[in-house]
Amino acid sequence: MGAEVFVGRQTELADICSLLGRARHVTLTGPAGAGKSRLALRLAETLERDSPGYVHVLDLSEAPDDLRVLTRMLADAIGARGRPGVPVMASVVNELMSSPGLVVLDGCDRVAGTAGTLVDRLLWSVGGLRVLATGRQRLGFPREQVYPVGALPVADAVDLLLALAGDRLGAADPAELCRRLDNLPLAIELAAAGSGPAAAGLSADPVGLHDAFALSHELCDAAERLVWARMSVFSGSFDAEAAQYVCAADDLTDGQVLDALLALTDRSVLFQEKDGPGIRYRLLGAVRRFGAARLEELGEGRATRDRHRDFFLGLSVRSAEGWRNEPLVWYRRLVPDLDNLCQAVDHCYAAPADRRKGLEIVAHLWFLWVCCGRYTVGDDLLRRGLEAETELGPERLKALWLHAWMSIQRGDLDHAERTLAECEISTGDWDLTAYLSHFRAHMAVARGDVGEAMRLIKEARTRHRSTGDVFPGFLPTYIVVATVLMLAERHEEAVSVLHEGRELCGSCGDYWTRARLDLLLAQAEHLLGNVAAAAASAREALRGARLFDDGISLTEGIETFAVIAENDGDDALATVLLAAAAAGRRAGTLVSRSPLLADMLERSEARLRGRTDEKEYERLIELGHATCLRGAVEYALQGVVEGPGEPEPED
Numbered sequence: 001m002g003a004e005v006f007v008g009r010q011t012e013l014a015d016i017c018s019l020l021g022r023a024r025h026v027t028l029t030g031p032a033g034a035g036k037s038r039l040a041l042r043l044a045e046t047l048e049r050d051s052p053g054y055v056h057v058l059d060l061s062e063a064p065d066d067l068r069v070l071t072r073m074l075a076d077a078i079g080a081r082g083r084p085g086v087p088v089m090a091s092v093v094n095e096l097m098s099s100p101g102l103v104v105l106d107g108c109d110r111v112a113g114t115a116g117t118l119v120d121r122l123l124w125s126v127g128g129l130r131v132l133a134t135g136r137q138r139l140g141f142p143r144e145q146v147y148p149v150g151a152l153p154v155a156d157a158v159d160l161l162l163a164l165a166g167d168r169l170g171a172a173d174p175a176e177l178c179r180r181l182d183n184l185p186l187a188i189e190l191a192a193a194g195s196g197p198a199a200a201g202l203s204a205d206p207v208g209l210h211d212a213f214a215l216s217h218e219l220c221d222a223a224e225r226l227v228w229a230r231m232s233v234f235s236g237s238f239d240a241e242a243a244q245y246v247c248a249a250d251d252l253t254d255g256q257v258l259d260a261l262l263a264l265t266d267r268s269v270l271f272q273e274k275d276g277p278g279i280r281y282r283l284l285g286a287v288r289r290f291g292a293a294r295l296e297e298l299g300e301g302r303a304t305r306d307r308h309r310d311f312f313l314g315l316s317v318r319s320a321e322g323w324r325n326e327p328l329v330w331y332r333r334l335v336p337d338l339d340n341l342c343q344a345v346d347h348c349y350a351a352p353a354d355r356r357k358g359l360e361i362v363a364h365l366w367f368l369w370v371c372c373g374r375y376t377v378g379d380d381l382l383r384r385g386l387e388a389e390t391e392l393g394p395e396r397l398k399a400l401w402l403h404a405w406m407s408i409q410r411g412d413l414d415h416a417e418r419t420l421a422e423c424e425i426s427t428g429d430w431d432l433t434a435y436l437s438h439f440r441a442h443m444a445v446a447r448g449d450v451g452e453a454m455r456l457i458k459e460a461r462t463r464h465r466s467t468g469d470v471f472p473g474f475l476p477t478y479i480v481v482a483t484v485l486m487l488a489e490r491h492e493e494a495v496s497v498l499h500e501g502r503e504l505c506g507s508c509g510d511y512w513t514r515a516r517l518d519l520l521l522a523q524a525e526h527l528l529g530n531v532a533a534a535a536a537s538a539r540e541a542l543r544g545a546r547l548f549d550d551g552i553s554l555t556e557g558i559e560t561f562a563v564i565a566e567n568d569g570d571d572a573l574a575t576v577l578l579a580a581a582a583a584g585r586r587a588g589t590l591v592s593r594s595p596l597l598a599d600m601l602e603r604s605e606a607r608l609r610g611r612t613d614e615k616e617y618e619r620l621i622e623l624g625h626a627t628c629l630r631g632a633v634e635y636a637l638q639g640v641v642e643g644p645g646e647p648e649p650e651d
Contacts, residue, residue: 005163005189006042008156009035013043016147020102020130023145024123027108027133030149031268031284032212033186036134037106039149043132044104054101060115061107067114074103074118093125100128108135109219116141136216136268148268151183151284160185165192182284186212213290216269223252227260228269229298232291233308236339237273237280245311246304275336305347312337312344313357316364323367324471327512331372331548334365338374341365345381355389356396363398366472370405371512373549379406394430397423401432408442409552411592416443434463434473441480445487448595453484475505475513482520486527486596494524515544515553522560523596526567534564542633554629555581556593559601561636566604572620575608576641579624580632 016039019026028036041057048055058077063070071088074080080095082088096103103122108115116139119131123143133139138146152160157178162169169177181187190206217225230247231238243261244254252260261281264270269287273280283291295301315337322330334341341361348358362369362381369378382403389396400423407416420439423432438460444453457480464473478501485494498521505514518541525534538561545553558581566574578601593601609617623641624632635641 005160006038007160007163007185008152009039009042012039012147012149013046016043016132019145019147020132023143024129025119025131025133025139025141025144026147027135027138027144028147028149029135029138029268031184031271031287032136032216033182033184033209033286034149034151034268035185036149038185040104040106040132040134044102047102051101053099055104056101057104057106059106060111061109063111065111065114067117070111070114070118078103089121093122096122096126096129100126100130102130102132105131105133108133108139109137109215112137112139115139116144119144136219137266150271152178152185152188154178154183157181157183157185157188161188161192164189168192180285182286184209184284184286187286209286210290213287216267217290217294219267220264220269223256224260224263224267225294226252226298227257228264228287228291229295230291230300230304231270231281231283232288232295233301233304234283234288234340235343237275237282237336238340239275239278239280242311242315242337242340243281246307249307276332280336308340309344309347309354309357312341313361316341316361320364320366325509327367327371327509328547331367334368335372335549338368338377342377342381345385349384349388352388355385356393359385359389359395359399363395363402366402366405367512369402370409371548371550373551373554375406375409375551378402379410382406397430397432401435404439408439408446409592411446413443413446431467434460434467434469437463438473438477438480441477445480445483445594446592448487450484450487453480457481457484470508471510471513475501475508475510476516478504478513479516479520482517482524483594483596486520486524487594491524491527495521495528498524511544512548512550515541515547515550518544519553519557519560522557522564523600526560526564526600531564531568535561535568538564539637542636546630546633551584551629554633555584556597558584558629558632558636559593559597563597563600563604566608570639571608571612573635573639573641574604575612575617575620576624576627577632577636578605578608579621580627580629580635583625583627584629584632 016026016028028040030036044055044057056074056078058074060070060073063073068088071092075082075088075092075095078092078095080088080091082091105115105119112135115133119133119139120141122129123131138144151157154175158174161174161178177191178188181191187206187209190209217228220228227243227247231243233246234242240258240261244257247257247260248254261270265272265281269283271282271284273282292301295304315334319330319334345358345361348354348361358381362378362385365378368374369382382399386396386399386403400419404416404419404423407413407419416439420436423436437456441453441456441460444456457477461474461477464470464477467473478497482494482498482501485491485497498517501517502514502521505511505517518537522534522537522541525537538557542554542557542561545557558577562574562577562581565577612620627635
């Protein structure tokens with residue numbers, strides 16, 4: 001960055017000053033373009049202004065990898081006067097001992113090892129001396145403390161872009177432009193310095209930034225370069241298992257890939273992210289694009305993307321089986337890889353011969369779309385795949401089954417009926433008879449046909465038992481049975497059935513269905529006038545649905561709790577929750593409500609409007625509209641309204 005513009009980094013400056021007070025050697029590491037040098041120089045300027053002569057700065061970016069040359073450069077920088085017969089190092093030590101301060105070694109990338117040797121000798125010889133170094137990797141010597149420097153926070157990145165190119169941005173969104181540049185200070189500066197309007201000519205790969213990555217690439221060995229190129233096919237983060245599968249081939253072993261991951265992390269090409277007990281890796285966008293260009297130069301693009309596809313196809317197969325016994329484990333395993341899974345599907349859809357594999361991945365991941373709040377993503381992938389792959393076969397059949405289920409959740413019963421009709425004539429090795437009855441029972445419930453719903457769900461339960469399909473077959477049938485009983489005003493029977501289903505879900509580890517049953521249990525207890533039991537079950541439903549980020553259950557749980565709160569006289573909480581749920585439905589996927597819940601909501605809303613002051617009602621509605629789904633869940637769990645919740649994170 002130019003010396004005239006320095007935005008943000010106040011926290012980093014304070015942290016580094018504090019660290020230098022405790023450690024004698026600090027190295028600022030980070031990717032090319034993160035602003036390590038500018039940060040170090042800014043600190044040096046500040047310290048020098050307060051204590052003239054305290055700081056000595058040495059630029060090593062073009063220095064040869066020779067200890068004698070580096071020592072001579074340092075001697076010149078600190079003004080050490082050599083004497084005949086006295087080694088240069090001794091002169092440097094003598095000079096620094098007379099006035100120990102801070103030595104800044106900037107740009108140590110090409111000479112990391114040698115610079116480390118120099119620093120180690122100085123620190124052993126000169127008490128009180130402090131050293132601040134910058135580079136893509138640590139110098140690797142004792143007493144070194146590493147301080148990682150990452151991209152700018154969004155707000156600071158935007159401020160920097162506005163300061164450099166504000167008049168040329170026009171109507172462009174500066175936050176989006178910065179995102180394309182990974183919020184890297186150097187990338188923002190180089191792009192803003194380009195000719196023409198910044199919004200029109202802003203490139204995610206400025207030439208100067210490309211050159212900086214080229215240096216990182218040059219410092220890597222052959223295996224590290226190959227892994228860098230191959231891992232550019234990942235989208236978002238990835239773990240070591242995926243990296244080994246995709247990056248290892250005839251010329252690289254799994255062990256070499258692991259070594260390369262560690263080395264590239266040390267060189268600030270890769271970033272590590274904690275993922276529960278494990279570790280994931282992430283490339284910045286510009287680093288990924290640099291690697292992708294190298295991959296195409298090697299002629300390995302298609303083969304590497306095929307390995308990426310094969311890994312995530314295999315992962316989807318394992319997850320479909322694993323979900324039955326360890327749903328939470330597989331939910332947490334797959335959500336970080338959602339971008340990679342979608343990319344694998346897109347890769348399949350782009351090649352006619354692989355479209356069935358794409359549908360297979362989507363169908364195996366049915367629980368992500370149905371149970372785990374990723375409805376919109378799954379619906380889009382399904383629609384595209386079914387439109388592209390029209391030939392009958394097992395992959396299309398399973399995709400149709402899934403699409404029928406999701407259409408019912410969306411309330412599109414006509415589309416669900418057409419999809420189920422196609423399932424009846426499709427061929428495959430999977431008998432869908434039980435699910436045809438099961439889904440049509442759901443549709444009968446939505447239409448209020450209690451008798452038909454009960455007939456169909458009994459038929460489905462018998463067939464699910466005969467095939468041993470516990471989940472997603474038999475256990476979710478309790479949802480339909482209990483709803484039908486409540487529609488028939490047989491609420492006590494519904495409570496008994498729901499407790500039976502909950503116990504069975506608990507014994508099978510099916511926490512998702514249990515959360516749905518808790519939701520219905522809350523409604524049944526409410527209809528029986530058992531306020532405390534209803535509220536307790538509603539909270540259990542919300543806690544269970546939150547484990548999977550199940551947006552449908554969370555929304556209906558908030559609505560159910562609002563009905564219970566209104567009945568118990570907590571009008572403020574009820575109004576805010578209803579408004580939050582309504583806003584969530586408008587902003588997200590519209591899903592159908594059961595006739596039972598719809599009726600309860602209509603009655604509660606009417607009573608709230610009738611007995612609440614108009615201005616107060618509007619204030620509470622506005623507060624609810626400003627409350628995110630997770631914030632509303634917290635209100636329900638705590639039983640109080642304190643203010644708008646935090647914004648929803650993007651998927």
